[in-house]
Each structure stands twice: as C-alpha cells, then as structure tokens.
Amino acid sequence: MAIIVGFPRIGAQRELKRALESYWGGKSSAQDLQAVAKELRATHWNHQKNLEYVCVNDFSFYDNMLDMSVALGAIPKRFRALELSGLELYFAMARGAKGVAAQEMTKWFNTNYHYVVPELELGVVYQINADRIKEQYNEAKQLGYKPKISLVGIFTYLALSKFVDSSSFEEHYHAIKKAYIALLKDIATLEPNAKDIVIQCDEPIFVRGHDSRFYHLIEPFYNELKALGFTLFISSYFEECSEALAILAKTNIDGVIVDLVYGSTKGLEHFKGSKKKIYAGLVDGRNIWVTPLAKRLEVAKQLQALLPSEQISMSSSCSLLHVPYTKANENKLPAKLHAHIAFAIEKIDEILLLESAFKGAPSNASAWAENERISAERSSAAQGFSLPNVASKRSKPYTERIAIQHKLLNLPPLPTTTIGSFPQNPDLRNLRRDFKKGVISEQAYNDGIKDYIRECVKLQEDVGLDVLVHGEPERNDMVEYFGEQMEGFAFSQNAWVQSYGSRCVKPPIIYANVNRAKPMTVEWITFAQSLTTKPMKGMLTGPVTILNWSFVRDDIPRKLVCMQIAHEIAKEIDDLQNAGVKIIQVDEAAFKEGYPLRREKVADYEQWASEAFRIATAVAKPETQIHTHMCYSDFNDIMDSIQSLDADVISIECARSGNELLKAFQKVGYKHEVGPGVYDIHSPQIPTTDNIKRQIQAFLEVLPKEQLWINPDCGLKTRKDAEVRPSLKNMVDAVQALR
Ligand code: GLN
Ligand code: ZN
DSSP: OOOOOOOOOOOOHHHHHHHHHHHTTTOOOOOHHHHHHHHHHHHHHHTTTTTTEEEEEESSSSSSHHHHHHHHTTOOHHHHHHTOOHHHHHHHHOOOOOOOOOOOHHHHHSSOEEEEEOEOOOOOOOOOOOHHHHHHHHHHHHHTEHHHHHHHEEEHHTTEEEESSSSHHHHHHHHHHHHHHHHHHHHHHTTTGGGGGEEEEOOOGGGGGOOOOTTTHHHHHHHHHHTTTTTTEEEESSSHHHHHHHHHHTOOOEEEEEEEESSSTGGGGGGTTSOOOEEEEEOOOSOOOOOOOHHOOOOOHHGGGGOOOOGEEESSSSSSGGGGSSSSGGSSOOOHHHHHHHHHHHHHHHHHHHHHHHHOOSSSSSHHHHHHHHHHHHHHOOOOOOOOOOOOOSOOHHHHHHHHHHHHHHHOOOOOOOSOOOOOOOOHHHHHHHHHHHHSSSHHHHHHHHHHHHHHHHHHHTTTOSBOOOOTTOOSTTTTTHHHHHHEEOOOOOOEEEEEETEOHHHHHHEEEEOOOSSSSHHHHHHHHHSSSBBBEEEEEEEHHHHHSEESSSOOOOOHHHHHHHHHHHHHHHHHHHHTTTEEEEEOTTTGOOOOOOOOHHHHHHHHHHHHHHHTTTTOOOHHHHHHHOOOOOOOOGGGHHHHOOSSSSOOOGGGTTTTTTTTHHHTTSSSSEEBSSOOOOOOOOOOOHHHHHHHHHHHHHOOGGGGGGGOOOTTTTTOOOHHHHHHHHHHHHHHHHH
C-alpha cells in the first residue's frame, strides 16, 4: 500500500504559525498551543487515512532536527544552565532565551527549509526523552490509524551536527548511538510486539555519496536497530543514493523509500530477489505540478524486474513539507494553471491513484483519464520554444572595463556603499498593501515611495557614502517584486511552505514563458538619481536567485527557464544604462543554494547558472559597472563560478568570519573588486568605528586596497532607522580614518 514520507504541519490556514506566535507573545498558554497541535495532527492524519500508514512525529513545533536533539537529550550546556523544561527549554534552544543565544539554523539540503543545527559535546550524559513521540503514536492509534514513526536517521543527524569540541565523528557517533538505541528501546515499549511498530529513519545525507566518516557504520548500526524488533524502513531523498543502497540491501531492514523523481532507480538492483520492500517515491514532494502518472507508472513497472509487485509500493519523493497544503483554497490562479498543480492533499490522491494503477487498474478511471489529458497538455505547452541568440560575454575584458569605469566614476579609494534595502517600517508596508488593495491611488502611492527615497538619499548623503541606493521601498520581497512584473509568473493566495519555525514563504510560480512587459525599476532608480550628484546604484535580482526561490515549471528544463529570466533582466539592464544609470547590482543571494547535492551534477549547474548571469549582464556597456551580491559564508567550493560570472564588483557576507572568507578570493588570485561586509546586519548592535577599522585592516591583509569596497554584510531592510544611521556613519568614519 502507498505511503508518504511526511506531511506539512503548518496547517491549511497557517494555524500552527498563529498558535506559536500567540504563545511566544504570551497571549496564550502552552495548553492552548498543544490543543491546536493535537487538532492539526488529527486533521492531517485524516487526509492520510487511505494510505498504508499515517506519519507520526513528522509534526514539529519548530523543527524535526531540534525534536531529535531533545529526544536524544543533546542539549547544549548553556541551555541546561537555564533550568527550563518542556516547551520552554525547546523554544529556548530554537529562539534563544534570557540572554542565551539560540542554536544556529541552516538550510536543509537544497531546500528552503531550515533546521536547527545540533551542537554536540562529548562527556555529557544524554538523557533521552521519548514522551512526545509516544504520545503522538498513541494519539494516532486512538483515532484508529496505523502509525509510522519518522525519525531523523543517525548518520544524517550526526553529519549535520556541529561538534563543539575537536573530537572525531567516530567518538560522537558512539556517544549518540548509545542515546539513539536507548531512545528506540523506549519506543519499543509502545507495543507488546515491536514488529508492530513501524519506524522510518530519514537519511537524506546518503544522497551525498560515499562518506568515509560513516559508510562502514551503516550496516552494523541498522542491523543493531533492526534487532530491537521493529518494522524498519530507511528513506533517502532529493537525489539518488546508490552507494548507500548497496549497503542497505545487505542489512536486515525491512525496506527503503527512495526518490525516483530527483533520483533514479540506480542502486535498487542490489535488492533483486530480496525480501525487502521498495517504496517508490514517484510523486514530487518538492514541486507543485500534477504528476504525469502514466509516465511514472512506467518507472514503477521497471522495478518488477527486481521484486514481485507485492513488495513494491508508491510514495512521495520526500516529505510533503516542502509543498503547500491544498490547492482547494486557490481561487485567483488562471484556470489552466489551477488544473495543472497539485499540493500536498492532491498529491496524496495521486499517490493512491498511481498505486491502484500499479496493482491492477486505476481506482478512479475518470481521474486517471483527466490526469493523462493534463499531462499531455503540459508537455505540449513546452514545445516550439527557443531562446533568442544573445551575447553571453561583455564586449570588453575586465581590465579594460574597470579602467574606463574608474575614470568615469572617479570614486575615492575604498569606496563605500550599501547592499540595497533600507529599513522598512509598518507605515511603508501599509502603503504598499493599501495600494495593492486599491485603497489608495497610484498618485498617493508614488508620493509615499518618493518621500521614502528622498529621505533615504538624504541619509546616505548625510553620512557621506560614495555610491548610493534608492532603498528598495517598493519591494516586499526581492523575487516577488520582479515576478509580479513579468508574464509567466503567478502568485497564489495560500501556497505557504515552512521556511523555519513559524516562518513561511509563498514562492512565486513560474508556469509559462517569462516576459518583461515594461521596465521594472527604471522609474524609481532615475528618480533617486535625480536627487543626487553621487552615483546611484540600480538594483536588480539575478536570474538564478529568481529561479531558485520560485516553484519552477517542469515541462521544460530548469536551465531554460533560467535563461528566459536572464534575457528579461538583460533588457532591464539595458534600459537602466540608457537612462544614465552607471552602476547596476544584480543580486544572486540564492546562487549557492541551487548547487546540486551530488558532485557529478555540479559542473552542469555551474555552467548554466553562471551563463545565465552572464547573459543577464553582457548587455552592460564597458562603462556600466556591474555589481553582484551574495550573502553566504563559504565561497571556497564555488570560486570558479564566481570568477566566471565576470562581475566588476562582488559584495559578500564576511563580518562574522573575520577575513577568513576573503582568503578564498586571494587563493585563486581573484582580480575583480570585492566588497566584503564590514559589519553584521543580522544583529541590532551598532558597530563601533574602531571595530570596523580593525575589520577593514584585516581585509587589507588579504587583498590590496585597490580591490576593496566597503559595505555592510547584506541589505538593511530588517534593521531599525535608529541603528542604521550611526552604523553607516561609523563605517564611513572608519574608512575616512584609513584613507
Ligand atoms: N539588495 C537586496 C537587499 O539589500 C539583497 C538582499 C539579499 O541579498 N538577501 O535587501
Ligand atoms: Zn545578502
């Protein structure tokens, strides 16, 4: 029978978000929060009632990795010292409390979901706690469901952890393993016969391929776990995991759940003739399109060469956490698009339909026929499309361009600038919202935005910055703003997916050919430029970032969509330069997160992603200075791509890592200009002139002054006015002292 790997927990109307924020704000009690959660789980299980099992412990108040840390008792010392327990301790670890910093958060593989990074230290006694898991298991059983317990697998857990001390992976493995086994022994008490307890260990780390730290441990560990008596499945997703499958086939586990959408059947040949089960993840858990069921059925049928069909069942490719809840609440999308999408609830129906077709005949013939019609419609829409032939290279090499730009711009040494956005307060957000709703006139809206730009320019002139920005007041979000102005994008009303904790994002949907109807930013940038004699930096979002932060049509290759966007951004750059804008920044905040998880796919991504950036920017005349911005903390493995972007200036996040990060640029002999962030914009603290001076001096040890720009880490959107002015003033003062 069919299964899913996990279900979204935020609720159809983001009920969990509201309940959490109300609890955090002191407006409701822990009991209230628990009640909402219990109700949500019951609703979610009801949607899963026709599957083989309902998912238990996929629900979380914040994050499953954090849940695992708490269940294992991996609680860092600084939180133990707070002497909190239950939800208070849990949220302290997630969000910080009483002056104690929260645990770090980072992206879950190449998704936009963030997990709380476990901090492991040796020598602590791990006190396991299975209460939450057991409670939910019993809850599901009481409602008459057959539960399947999701757990983060031990290797994924460890590989994504931060080790506080310098002990080895192996040492931490032994410590965590003890806790893990103890936890499962406790879980085993749920039933008189542990075989009746179904466990799914998620090991997405396996898609990264062989890892000498733990590959030799996979077989003994899972055999030991299986020896506790459970019905035990291992799931892995987002890519193929053939290396691990070869090992898992030799263990005593009961089966595997594999991603056959982003992965392949590679490695499953090891299961030939085995007694294990294969759950074929054939319905995309990461994207929103209707599944081409007949095509996926073909893939499922290939597996019959390995195992009897009773041992094969259908699944989602990964947890449905990464797709929105249901399309039933969308009534503003174009009708054809609405017919072409499937969110979590609709995907469960697809999985069931596929399962029935695989086992004999589709349970619902008309639904199957409709699916075939839609699949055909989707694949024909993709035909007959070709990209215009445009340059993907600037007309002059960097050394010539930069000389022309220096002459034209005539900036002082160590030029100062910002990354783009300035603080956004509720008044500004209301202005945008009222305009969207039609409550205020276009005139009133434009006046409001222009007032903001005036103030923003004045502030920058007051503090003495060299290259100014307009402040991005017209933008709610750096991708949405551009998506809304291009054909081919659609915006849902309710298609929220969890990003972290209670935070959700509503990614734009790219469903058709992308086309910019008219200039998108020229009016605001030229207005801003008219207010000052200093150069005004135009501000665009790059094609790769727009792609990576959207739900992307899958009827044509992803890279083609990226190229389409690149062509439209190129038009915008041309309009800006023709309007007299001399510096244009093309943000690629999500360039790195689009990197494939498997090594062998990296070169292809690097090739087309950097080509897309070059197509977007090649239109720039030699005298137009192209900046880009990337906010990450590790460049070492992507330096080749950075070089091949051929941007004149790149600003990067650096403030939290001294000058370490910058060394990556030095190491490869990077010659273009670089603006390493001199202070951390994620913190409300105002950096002192001295601090910034020291930071700049550290940068100067790595790169010559001719190559350096001075700027904050990232946009200032989330900061307060009162923080921004003194911070920028101190930054300018520090530079002046050094000049
Ligand atoms: N220009 C954008 C801003 O300043 C860049 C944001 C980002 O890189 N995340 O807000
Ligand atoms: Zn940034």
